[in-house]
Amino acid sequence: QYAADHPGNLPGVDDQPASALDAGRPLLCIPLLTRRAPQGVLTLSPPDQRWDADDAVMLIELTRRASIALEHARRFEHNRDIAETLQRALLTELPTADGLSLAARYLPATRGLNIGGDWYDAIRQPDGSLITVVGDVTGHGLHAAVMMSQLRTALRAYAVDGSSPGRLLTRLHEFLHRLRLDLYATAVIARIHPDGDTLTWAAAGHPPPVLRDPDGRVHTLDDKPGAMLGIPLEQEIGDHTVALPPGSTLALYTDGLVERRAQGIDPGIQRLADALGGFGAADLDDDLESSADRLLNPLLSDSEHDDDVCLLLCHVHGRAPRQRAPQP
Structure with missing residues (x-):
């Protein structure tokens, strides 16, 4: 979503009213989606008060890949913790x-x-x-x-x-x-x-x-x-x-x-x-x-x-x- 006092006209991005936290600051908000549930939201502010359409496409793709990487890292960390706990429990x-x-x-x-x-x-x-x-x-x-x-x-x-x-x-x-x-x-x-x-x-x-x-x-x-x-x-x-x-x-x-x-x-x-x-x-x-x-x-x-x-x-x-x- 694009939150600003003017439309962003960015591909694949919904325009929303300006943020109540800072109405004069346009924000691009991209959810960190996974197969189970969102892990959070990446909130970005443009350096020149506007986003270029190509930049928005690149940032959305980058966020999608980051979401997948985070999900894999959490799953691997979970499996590692289980394996280590099992090992230590068996080392009597x-x-x-x-x-x-x-x-x-x-x-x-x-x-x-x-x-x-x-x-x-x-x-x-x-x-x-x-x-x-x-x-x-x-x-x-x-x-x-x-x-x-x-x-x-x-x-x-x-x-x-x-x-x-x-x-x-x-x-x-x-x-x-x-x-x-x-x-x-x-x-x-x-x-x-x-x-x-x-x-x-x-x-x-x-x-x-x-x-x-x-x-x-x-x-x-x-x-x-x-x-x-x-x-x-x-x-x-x-x-x-x-x-x-x-x-x-x-x-x-x-x-x-x-x-x-x-x-x-x-x-x-x-x-x-x-x-x-x-x-x-x-x-x-x-x-x-x-x-x-x-x-x-x-x-x-x-x-x-x-x-x-x-x-x-x-x-x-x-x-x-x-x-x-x-x-x-």
């Missing part, structure tokens, strides 16, 4: 275990609408061991977050019978493959045994775990992994076992922590290994939560990441040396 509090500390971090993507399907979990086993897992569903948005919740629930159900990490991943692969949703996933599962001296792990298309020895040496556990979960391929994913002496620290993570477009993933894994190796044994023993934050800070120093970040630290406490009995 980690269990406690004698002689073992756990610390986890989840950070949603800071660029765009890339909320994905990253998750972590820790599950007690009947024999007293602890299953730890970090996974990542391909794709982004609400669909990926919902698929993540289904995988997490399925894993908790499969873990009841005490299966090994490789067998658990194989069953998840079969579960996802049968759903045929054109979504795939990667995951790594590690099982810390009751005696605390061995670690059994298996991976499916996922970045390798990083293990810090008590003396500060760091190893990348890159033994042959399985393929991604859900791809059209029959596979049996194997287990791998390594020593886990007191004072060891295991880092499970998703690719959002280590992968950058300009550098790839291998340099990021090396940065993670270097950062983990720089900790003192006492730091990890005393405050694993603070150590998790200190580990993330240099790896995310660019402050923006294109993908979700998930990190799970598992630290086996160092054992105090046995005191000799006094001699008679």
Whole structure:
């Protein structure tokens, strides 16, 4: 609508009386229309007290496109909020275990609408061991977050019978493959045994775990992994076992922590290994939560990441040396 004390004769614009707010100022009012309801009105005042017909046509088209962009942005923001809320609701509090500390971090993507399907979990086993897992569903948005919740629930159900990490991943692969949703996933599962001296792990298309020895040496556990979960391929994913002496620290993570477009993933894994190796044994023993934050800070120093970040630290406490009995 054109509100002024003289007709505007603009194409597609209705002439209205002058505005009661400022009768001497002609105003062009264009609604921000969407499919559901108007989002507002764009009110413009011409610099020379009149609008040119071509200017009015251009402004109406510009406002129409702006309305569509605003509607899309609001819808995407709404879906992002739902996906992030779902993810955080499913990232439950980690269990406690004698002689073992756990610390986890989840950070949603800071660029765009890339909320994905990253998750972590820790599950007690009947024999007293602890299953730890970090996974990542391909794709982004609400669909990926919902698929993540289904995988997490399925894993908790499969873990009841005490299966090994490789067998658990194989069953998840079969579960996802049968759903045929054109979504795939990667995951790594590690099982810390009751005696605390061995670690059994298996991976499916996922970045390798990083293990810090008590003396500060760091190893990348890159033994042959399985393929991604859900791809059209029959596979049996194997287990791998390594020593886990007191004072060891295991880092499970998703690719959002280590992968950058300009550098790839291998340099990021090396940065993670270097950062983990720089900790003192006492730091990890005393405050694993603070150590998790200190580990993330240099790896995310660019402050923006294109993908979700998930990190799970598992630290086996160092054992105090046995005191000799006094001699008679």
